[in-house]
Amino acid sequence: MKRVYKRPEGLSKTIMRYCPGCGHSIVHRIIGETIDELGIREKTIAIAPVGCSVFLYEYFNCDSIQVAHGRAPAVSTGIKRVNPELIVFSYQGDGDLAAIGTAELIHSATRGENFTIIFINNAIYGMTGGQQAPTTMPGQKTTTNPYGRDPKLAGYPIRVSEMLATLDGPVYIERTAVNKAVNVLKTKKAIKKAFQLQVEKKGFSLIEVLAPCPTGWGISPLKACEYVDKVMIPYYPLGVYKDLTQVK
C-alpha cells in the first residue's frame, strides 16, 4: 500500500491544543510540510510569539525561541545577522504583529532582513479571551467591543500586507486564507515560496493568512469559515501584494 499522508518530520509528535476549527493548526501543518520539502529542518529556528500559538515550540521539530509579545522580528534579526545560514521564521498573531509589535515589523521589513514572517490574521485576540485586535472588523463584537467595533471610537482595521507593500525592503508579500481547501492549497504555495526565497537569500517575506477563530468569534467552525469569505476577504482581499522575483 502506498502511504499518501503522514505527519511531516518538521512537526513534533505533541498533540496541538488548538480549538476545533482553529486556523493555527492548519498553518502549522503547512509549515511542517514546507520544512520537509525544502530539507531545512536541521537549520531552521522557529520563533514563537505570545498568543494562542505561544506553544509552537512544542509543535515544531526544530530549534525554537519563545519571545516577548510582538518582538519576534527583532529577535529574528539578531539571529540572522549572527548566522545568515540559518532559516528563521516568526509566527505571529494580529495583536502580536500589528499592535504591540508594529515597529519591529515595519523596521525589519524595511531593512529587508532575510527571514520569513507567517502572520495569522484572525481579527481577534484569541489567547486572552477574544478582545479587539487591530484587524477586528468594523461592527465585529469582541469582549472589549460589546457593541461591535466602532471605527470612530476604536479606529479602522489595519491592512498589513498593503501597508508593507509600500516599503522597498520586502521581497515577497501575499495574503491567503485557510477557510477552504482551495485557499489552503494557495497558502501552502505561498508559504513554500517565502521559505524558498529565504533559502536563496532573497530577503524579507511575509505571508498574511486569514484564519478562523471560532472560539473568539463565538460561532461554529463552519460559520467561521463562511465569515472569512463573507466579511474578511472583502475587506482583506487575497493575493500577491509584492513580488520582486517577478520584476525583470
Next chain:
Amino acid sequence: MNPDIIKYKTGEKILLKGNEAFAEGTVRAGCRFFAGYPITPQNEIPEYLSWRLFEVGGTFIQAESEVSAINMIYGAASCGARALTSSSGPGISLKQEGISYIASAELPFLYANVMRGGPGLGNIAPCQSDYFQATRGGGHGDYRIIVLAPDSAYEMGNFPKLAYDTAEKYRNPCMILADGLIGQMMEPLEFNFDFVDVEKIPSKDYVVGNCKGREMRVINTLHMSTDILEKHNWDLYRKYEKIKAEFTLFEEKYTDDADIIIVAYGTAARISMAAIMKGREQGIKIGLLRPITLWPFPEKIISQLAQKVGKVLAVEMNTGQLVEDVQMAVNGKAEVYFYGRPGGNIPTGDEILGVAKDALKMKNVEPGKINVLNKL
C-alpha cells in the same frame, strides 16, 4: 584571526574617552554584535562601534528603538554570539522587558548604562540615579544582573573582558553601570588583556541553530506549571547565591587607620578620593570602600569596616540609593551618613571633605539610621 584587526597592543598607552575605551574593550573581548538606539551621554559607544565592528567583520545595527535593540540581542545571544547593547536611563527602562526574558532564559550578554539625570527625560548630565534599577534586576520577575561599576576609562576599557567571561561562566546578563562623566572624560589607559580570538571562544551547548544529530532545543521563558516555575526560580536563586559567594569585587583605600569610611562608586568614588587626600593633609583620616560590583554588593567588608570604624558615609549622585544597601550591611552596628547630589550636579572634593568633617563631629547619633548631611 587576522592580526590587523588588533589595533592596540596589550599594555600600550592610549588616550580615549571612557565610552570609546568601553567600545574598543568590548570588541577586544570578542563582541561581534551590537544593536542600540542613540541617547546621550552614551552616543560615542554606537558611533565607535559602527565602524569598528565593520573592521572586525561584526554586525552593528541602529535599531528602531531600545525595545527592538534588546530583542536583537536576545536573538544574537541565543546563537551564542558575544552581544552588546548600551544606553542611558530612559533607554534602559525600555530594555527591561527584554532583559527580563534574557535573564530567565539564562543567556549571557553585556550592556552598559551610562547614567544621566532622571526621572523622566531628566537631563543629560552625569548622575547615579539608576542604582536601584540596576541592582534589583530592573524588569519584571525575580532575577538579578551582575553589575560592574567602573570609575575610569581604564576600567571602562578592561571590564568588558571580565564581564563577558563572568556572564558566560554563570549564564547571566552582566551590565556596566557608568555615568556621563566616566563615559565622556578622556583619560590615558592601556588594555590589560590580549585581543580575544572569537574563533577560540568555546561553543556553548545551550544555544540554538544547526540541530543536526541532536534533539531540538528550545530557548524558553514560559513555564505554565507552577511547580516548574517555582523550581526555575529556586534554580536562579541558587545561581545568584553562588555568584554572591564567588564574584564580589571592591577596592579599599586608607581604611586601616580611618575614623570614618566613605562608601562610593564611579564618579562619586573618584571625587571622594580627592576629598580623602586633602583630608589626610589636614590630619583627617578618611578611608574609602569602593564597591566594584554593585550586585553582588560587598556587604561583608562594609559590615566589618563599619564595626571597626563606627562611622560610614555613603556619597552618591542621587538622593540615596546605595546608602540603603550600606545601611543593611551595617545592620545597626555603626552610624550611617549620606551625602548626595542629584539632578546631574557633581559634588566637589571640598564639599565631601566638609560633610565628612561634620559627620566626624556628630555625637549621640542613633546607629543604623540614615543621617542625611545635605542642608535641605
